[in-house]
Every structure is written in C-alpha cells, then in structure tokens.
Amino acid sequence: AQKVTQAQTEISVVEKEDVTLDCVYETRDTTYYLFWYKQPPSGELVFLIRRNSFDEQNEISGRYSWNFQKSTSSFNFTITASQVVDSAVYFCALSVAGNTGKLIFGQGTTLQVKP
C-alpha cells in the first residue's frame, strides 16, 4: 500500500530562521514520483517540485531545497531564511502506479513564520 506521512502537524519559526519539513513515504513500486505543494491562505495548491525515484540528486531553487533519500524513504523540504510569505500549509504527495497519475497526499504541515 502507498502512504505518505508528514509527522509535523504545525511548525512555528521566526523570520530568517531555516526550517525543514519532513516527508516519509511508503511504496513497493520501483518507479514513482514525489511532489511538494504549497497551500497559502487563499486555498489554492501551488506546485513546487516533482522528483522521480531514479533521481536522488538534491535540488535547490532559490531559498527552497529538497533532500531525497531512498534509503530512508524520505523527501524533505528545507526553506532557508524563511519569510512571512512562506506561511502556508505544505503537502507532500506520492504518485501511484498506472496512467492516471493519482496522488496520495500526506496530512500536511502548517508553517507559521512570525516577523
């Protein structure tokens, strides 16, 4: 069975702190894709990143970075020098087998960045 776990329900940091959001997944597929989405207070989920199971290179995009480790089935997301605009709910998701691209979502982590 596929499953995504985001153990951190809520995180609160002060602006300019670094913060890491954890994501642990379970699947028996050898080919799969992992995603991170951001949901600001407006409600719309915004796509951040997609990684496939064969590419374990870490990725950096501005203040955002992602650490994918198959050995621990984790796909963690780090925000460096956090800003108030980073306050949102963040979801990690796993794409299951088949052609429909169905996503299995974690429970979400609410990040509050205080000024």
Next chain:
Amino acid sequence: DVKVTQSSRYLVKRTGEKVFLECVQDMDHENMFWYRQDPGLGLRLIYFSYDVKMKEKGDIPEGYSVSREKKERFSLILESASTNQTSMYLCASSLRASGRRVTQYFGPGTRLLVL
C-alpha cells in the same frame, strides 16, 4: 499558465439539497480530479476522470457522483447533502501522458458548509 477555476469559493447549503460543484480547466488536460480536504486528513480523492464521459471512483466516493460531458469541465454532485460533507473541495487537472510523472494543477477550492 494552467488555469483551473471552480464555480464558487464559498457555498452554504441545507441538508438534503442537491449540490453541484463545477470545475473548468483551460489547458486541454485529459485527467481531472476531485478531492476533499479536511483538517488532519490531507487531501482525499473522491473521483477522477481520464476522458470525456469516463470516470473512476477514488478513495471516498460514497455520497458523491460526477459528470464529465466536455473535456474542460468536471462536475461534482452531492445528491443529498449531509453535514459530514462540510469540507473544502479541490479540483485538479493534468495531462494523461505517462501518468505517474505528470503534475496536477489545482483550482482555488470551494468551501462548502452544509447546515
């Protein structure tokens, strides 16, 4: 830019009413999805459609039906609304090709309150 729109941001209905939630995408995507989002549970898939007039049940289809008469439009129907269907409803769309790797793009969501 991919654009997914939903007919209402907020909706208040009474128990027993028939409710229609509409979703439209403008990127010629084959796949469309309906999720509901509840605190602590993340997003759960209700139904998805991979082509016009084609649909498949997701993880929580009970109490819901869907309609896809045109490629760009996917409707979620609550045949007889109940208070336990009070939730945030999110629509998404994606290309079909090689399903696992395609990214889903989300609409702004509809917050439904059933009294």
